[in-house]
Amino acid sequence: MKKVHNFSAGPCILAPTVFEEASQAILNYNNTGLSLIEMSHRSPEFVAVMEEARNLVKEILSVPDGYTVLFLQGGASLGFLEIAYNMMREHKKGGYITTGAWASKALKEANFMGEGVVVASSDDKNNSYIPKGYTIPSGLDYLHYTSNNTIFGTQFKEIPETTVPLVCDMSSDIFSKPIDVSKFDIIYAGAQKNLGPAGATLFIVKDTILGKSSVAIPTMLNLETHAKKDSMFNTPPVFSIYASMLTLRWIKSLGGLTEIEKMNNAKAELLYAEIDRNPLFKGTVAKEDRSYMNATFVLTDETKKDAFDKLWNDANISGIKGHRSVGGYRASMYNAMPIESVQVLVDAMKTLESK
């Protein structure tokens, strides 16, 4: 099997042990004689998987008491709607920091049952920075932001200071470093970056917000529905939750998020150092706001494009074509990417320079 250096922005690289154990579970789960995916979600076997996944999220993120962990469906995109429905209070108004495509889509859904207000935005410069020094208006029921912007390659380095209930879409950087969960009313994330395969969506919800919305919520969009049934109100996405549980075990086995963060810092610093050193490349966003998950960069000389594309292709690098909104290249370096793969990319960049 050839070694591919997988820089895909998501779905993305997961740990080799996750692939191996998930593959085996599809054939015969824990010697039950049954495939994981043909067992009832109410079987003791799968109920134990769900419970372990939930407990590992709590342990790895040091989730304080008073929060519920849910595994739902629909991705962050359905989450945008669920956030607005569940967080609207007397003002029926949510504040949004719009730093990219996903943040703007989240804002849009708030206008369905209330009002979405732009509190700060980086839309003026193609989302190439994280807004700072903005004032949060009064009369908001919540403040929403997207911690990491996969497409544009920016990342919040600090949690916004606010007295308003805080909600964060952490789809593309959750589990990449420790976070202070106590600052948030809701954290949510599509699984398909650092957590597991596409098809599951993680919610970490402060219990005191449940049942407090000022708008009527359809059954499946009401977080209380799922909290009351331990994420088993309807059939959950069994395989995605199982593979997420395996990934959480793997994170724990490496020493948790403090260790994971060190590895992620080393990878990002290696690549950004080369982007800054090599005269043939430049980054596309403000240096202090650079994402440690998704590095976006372009060639300073577009005539070198064919030569560079051949170099990384020959090195078995995949998934680094930039999003059409930015162009150039995007190297996604999620938890499971070894630093050796980043070195292969850096070497290709150096080779281009030396030619």
Add this chain to the structure above:
Amino acid sequence: MKKVHNFSAGPCILAPTVFEEASQAILNYNNTGLSLIEMSHRSPEFVAVMEEARNLVKEILSVPDGYTVLFLQGGASLGFLEIAYNMMREHKKGGYITTGAWASKALKEANFMGEGVVVASSDDKNNSYIPKGYTIPSGLDYLHYTSNNTIFGTQFKEIPETTVPLVCDMSSDIFSKPIDVSKFDIIYAGAQKNLGPAGATLFIVKDTILGKSSVAIPTMLNLETHAKKDSMFNTPPVFSIYASMLTLRWIKSLGGLTEIEKMNNAKAELLYAEIDRNPLFKGTVAKEDRSYMNATFVLTDETKKDAFDKLWNDANISGIKGHRSVGGYRASMYNAMPIESVQVLVDAMKTLESK
């Protein structure tokens, strides 16, 4: 590996080749050197999977021109809400035939943005029959029914006659026999019975209904959103769709739904014949409305319970405990169940009688 006879109501048995090929794809998809679940959903490889899955649905169900096939998330439970949003027209009123728990849940969501009207119901006799001879009132935007009732073990043998646009939740009997798709405006189904693992939801939608709702629809609940983006508006549940595609290939390889129906009829007739013959057992629903997917039955003499439970347990039968709403036993005989497994159950019933 011990042979388990898996009568689970869902998630349920799938074909052995599906488990084998899905297991392999998790390790190395088509010799790409990448796992299926670490590839971008926009990679040529996965786009081809989505396209083949869609085309196989069309081919196997003989879907006429003018329909779009979608693979979404959220199960039929989110479908209940999507149906109501997308089908409400000038009357803002949907008719429902309530034949069980799922049909009643579907009705409930219609009241969120319109009105759900009970057109006919079997609630008076614990959903033990399919209503007949009812009148469909005027002023409905659509008529909704659930073709097979997994919990109660009843099944519509005929498509309801109506001039109103027809919508059907076929979660638990789609792909079990040929159907005339042209009679429906929307068919939808959670994957986790005859189609694939939990986590994907199939929609077959008449194109002329798209964009015609009289109510404002949130982005992710609007079927037009997904139709315009070929089910790729956001990251789809990659693994569930892939395994569904494998299952569809398997159905085709067996000769399609005409052959599948013959096998399902043989299995159901074998079991129902024993339920009717054996004085120790009786069915729980009207004979003419019996489900060919989920057979529900009880002991005529409850003192035999321990003896029977030991017999089927010893025979490696799993998943036949009845739902708490009905009690007794429920034997689910989905497409992938071999008739040999049904024979093992019938033998256990005969052994109980002979003791």
